[in-house]
Amino acid sequence: MKLKVGTRGSNLAKIQAMAVVNILKEAGIDAELEIISTKGDRVQDLPIHKVGKNGVFVGELEGALREGAVDIAVHSLKDMPSKIAPRFTLAPPPAAPADVDVFVGNGDNFREEDLATMVVATGSNRRIAQLKHFYPSVKIVPIRGNVETRINKVESGLADGTLLAYAGLLRAGLAHKATAVLDPTRFIPSPSQGLLGIELAKDRRDLLDVFTQASDPRAAFRMKVERAFQRALSASCASPIGIHVEEKDGGILLHGCFAETAEDPLIYATVATTAENAMDDVFELVRKVKGHE
Numbered sequence: 511m512k513l514k515v516g517t518r519g520s521n522l523a524k525i526q527a528m529a530v531v532n533i534l535k536e537a538g539i540d541a542e543l544e545i546i547s548t549k550g551d552r553v554q555d556l557p558i559h560k561v562g563k564n565g566v567f568v569g570e571l572e573g574a575l576r577e578g579a580v581d582i583a584v585h586s587l588k589d590m591p592s593k594i595a596p597r598f599t600l601a602p603p604p605a606a607p608a609d610v611d612v613f614v615g616n617g618d619n620f621r622e623e624d625l626a627t628m629v630v631a632t633g634s635n636r637r638i639a640q641l642k643h644f645y646p647s648v649k650i651v652p653i654r655g656n657v658e659t660r661i662n663k664v665e666s667g668l669a670d671g672t673l674l675a676y677a678g679l680l681r682a683g684l685a686h687k688a689t690a691v692l693d694p695t696r697f698i699p700s701p702s703q704g705l706l707g708i709e710l711a712k713d714r715r716d717l718l719d720v721f722t723q724a725s726d727p728r729a730a731f732r733m734k735v736e737r738a739f740q741r742a743l744s745a746s747c748a749s750p751i752g753i754h755v756e757e758k759d760g761g762i763l764l765h766g767c768f769a770e771t772a773e774d775p776l777i778y779a780t781v782a783t784t785a786e787n788a789m790d791d792v793f794e795l796v797r798k799v800k801g802h803e
Contacts, residue, residue: 511540512540512541512542513534513539513540513541513542513581513582513717514541514542514543514544514579514580514581514582515527515530515531515534515541515542515543515544515580515581515582515583515584516543516544516545516546516571516574516575516579516580516582516583516584517543517544517545517546517571517583517584517585518545518546518547518567518571519545519546519547520656521656521657521658521682522586522656522657522678522681522682523584523586524543524545525681525682526584526586526681526706527543527584528543529604529706530582530584530706530708531543533604533720533721533724534717534720536724537720537723537724539720541581541582544574544579544580546570546571546574546579546580546583547570567585567586567589568585568589568590568591571583571584571585571709572594572595572598572709575598575709575710575711576595576597581710581714581717582708582709582710582717583707583708583709583710584706584707584708584709585706585707585709586678586705586706586707587600587603587702587705587706587707587733587737588675588699588700588701588702588703588704588705589707590702590707590709591747592737592740592741592743592744592745593741594709597711597712598709598710598711598712599709599710599711599712599718600707600708600709600733601708601709601710601717601718601721601722601725602721602722602725602726602729602730602733603705603706603707603708603725603726603729603730603733604706604721604724604725604726604729605726605728605729606677606704606705606706606726606729606732607676607677607680607681607704608676608677608704609675609676609677609694609699609703609704609705609732609754610675610676610691610692610694610697610699611637611673611674611675611676611691611692611694611697611699612673612674612675612676612679612688612689612690612691612692613625613671613672613673613688613689613690613692614660614661614664614671614672614673614674614679614687614688614689615628615664615670615671615672615689616664616665616670616671617689618689620671620689620690621690622690622692622693622696623645625641625644625645625648626645626647626648627647627648628648628649628669628670628671629649629650629651629669629670630648630649630650630651630669630670630671630672630673631650631651631652631653631660631663631664631668631669631671631672632650632652632653632672632673633652633653633654634673635748635749635750635772636700636750636751636752637673637697638650638750638772639750639767639769639772639776640696640697640698640750640752640767640776641673643775643776643778644696651668651669653668653669653672657674657678657679657682657684658682658684660672660674661674661684661687671689673692673697674688675699675700675703675704676688676691676704677703677704678704694754694756694765695754695756695765695780697752698752698753698754698765698766698767698778699752699753699754700751700752701736701737701739701740701751701752701753702732702733702736702737702740705729705732705733708721731755731785731788732755734789735753735755735764735788735789735792736753736755738789738792738793739753739764739766739792739795739796740753742792742793742796743768743796743799743800745768748771748772749768749769749770749771750767750768750769750772750776751767751768751769752765752766752767752768753765753766753795754766755788761782761783761784762782762783762784762785762788763780763781763782763783764780764781764782764783764788764791764792764795765778765779765780766778766779766780766781766795766796766798766799767779767799768799768800777798777799777800777801778799779795779798779799780795781794781795781798
């Protein structure tokens with residue numbers, strides 16, 4: 511009997527879920543995709559933080575998992591709330607592309623400071639807050655849709671450019687569309703950006719063992735630290751929040767930013783730590799981005 515791997519219907523979601531199907535097949539387990547419609551996909555005329563509560567891309571997938579319609583639910587981990595239902599668990603993820611944001615625009619001669627005079631299309635409160643923090647004169651226009659749709663809208667003249675996750679572009683075969691990589695200590699990525707959220711029932715130890723064997727240590731480390739940061743802030747889906755784990759000179763720098771709402775000033779902070787101490791020191795980062803020096 512084939513295992514069913516649930517995912518959203520977008521091209522990128524299917525590509526990500528097929529990576530999970532392939533892990534299972536390499537372990538000798540037959541599996542196939544099951545496409546689940548989510549509210550976040552169906553409602554395209556509102557900013558994502560106005561579509562519903564946290565996890566608008568997650569609820570229907572978890573429902574299918576709860577009802578036994580699928581055996582595994584595959585998410586973009588950055589879309590998942592900081593806490594999941596007690597009966598479920600997240601498997602450690604496989605290797606992931608860089609977590610950075612990129613600028614996708616019309617023209618090749620881009621410098622980051624050019625953003626100050628540009629029209630930029632984005633629906634992300636995090637990206638809006640970061641753009642306005644560094645370039646108060648930037649003009650923002652809203653945009654929704656999958657990666658291909660957003661790129662097409664920019665190329666048709668909606669804006670000078672847009673900000674996207676490099677991981678999504680790469681997986682969709684569109685990395686060549688990136689005009690420039692943005693500084694991840696300024697345009698700090700969302701927690702778990704680029705990581706796969708592989709959700710399954712806690713009692714499926716057999717599947718958890720398969721994914722643990724196929725996991726990547728750095729990706730698993732990022733998941734633990736970045737989701738701890740997300741949980742400690744108790745941030746809503748509307749809160750601008752970012753964290754970037756940088757390996758430097760044999761140690762680790764944790765870069766973070768946070769604001770309670772999109773209207774509040776964004777606070778940036780950096781904490782130096784080590785792999786052994788990062789899970790403790792991430793709470794120092796939380797304290798700093800909350801303005802508690």
